[in-house]
Amino acid sequence: MTPAPIVALPPSLVEGHLAWRGVGFEQDRELYARLASEGQRPPTLLVQCSDSRVDGVALFGAAPGELFAVRNVANLVPPAEARDGISAAIAYAVGVLGVGHIVVLGHSGCGGVAACADLCAGQDLGDPMITEWVSHLRPAWEGAGAADPVALGHEAVRLSLRNLLGYPAVAEAVDRGALVLHGAWIDIASGTLHAIDDDGAFAPV
Numbered sequence: 187m188t189p190a191p192i193v194a195l196p197p198s199l200v201e202g203h204l205a206w207r208g209v210g211f212e213q214d215r216e217l218y219a220r221l222a223s224e225g226q227r228p229p230t231l232l233v234q235c236s237d238s239r240v241d242g243v244a245l246f247g248a249a250p251g252e253l254f255a256v257r258n259v260a261n262l263v264p265p266a267e268a269r270d271g272i273s274a275a276i277a278y279a280v281g282v283l284g285v286g287h288i289v290v291l292g293h294s295g296c297g298g299v300a301a302c303a304d305l306c307a308g309q310d311l312g313d314p315m316i317t318e319w320v321s322h323l324r325p326a327w328e329g330a331g332a333a334d335p336v337a338l339g340h341e342a343v344r345l346s347l348r349n350l351l352g353y354p355a356v357a358e359a360v361d362r363g364a365l366v367l368h369g370a371w372i373d374i375a376s377g378t379l380h381a382i383d384d385d386g387a388f389a390p391v
């Protein structure tokens with residue numbers, strides 16, 4: 187008999203949820219009630235990696251309702267022509283929610299960035315879905331000019347920021363001064379956040 191593909195949550199997730207509901211949810215109960223009745227007005231769209239070690243809510247100390255988040259492999263904003271789920275999230279965050287900030291957050295040891303480097307060096311990644319996705323990062327690899335993973339990770343963030351300006355809703359909001367873009371990169375081992383400063387360089391905050 188074929189195993190059932192959809193089964194009950196594993197006990198570890200149920201226990202974790204119940205612990206959160208008893209403490210974390212209780213602490214923010216009034217905030218959740220207000221957000222539920224009034225809706226969300228998050229000031230910031232965060233584009234972050236799916237990597238399990240990177241939690242934008244934690245590292246920015248964000249409260250519920252503060253970060254509208256998109257997660258994908260390599261915290262990537264593809265060119266606007268891609269018109270995928272990321273595009274829809276960006277259009278909604280900017281056009282409907284009216285966020286005033288977009289943060290692209292990269293990180294050390296990113297598997298998606300490493301896969302891009304392998305692909306650009308001529309390796310066959312195997313899975314066509316992964317290959318097609320990380321191919322969006324090829325201009326970053328060419329821009330970084332070397333196989334240095336930190337430089338490539340930073341350049342990947344810059345590429346996503348440039349791609350964001352190709353989204354009509356983003357370009358329009360930036361032009362009228364209602365939206366600004368930011369780039370950041372977290373070193374997982376030290377917990378140090380590097381962010382693009384006013385001079386355009388990554389520097390520790």
Ligand SMILES: [Zn+2]
Nearest residue numbers: 235237260296
């Ligand atoms: Zn990653």
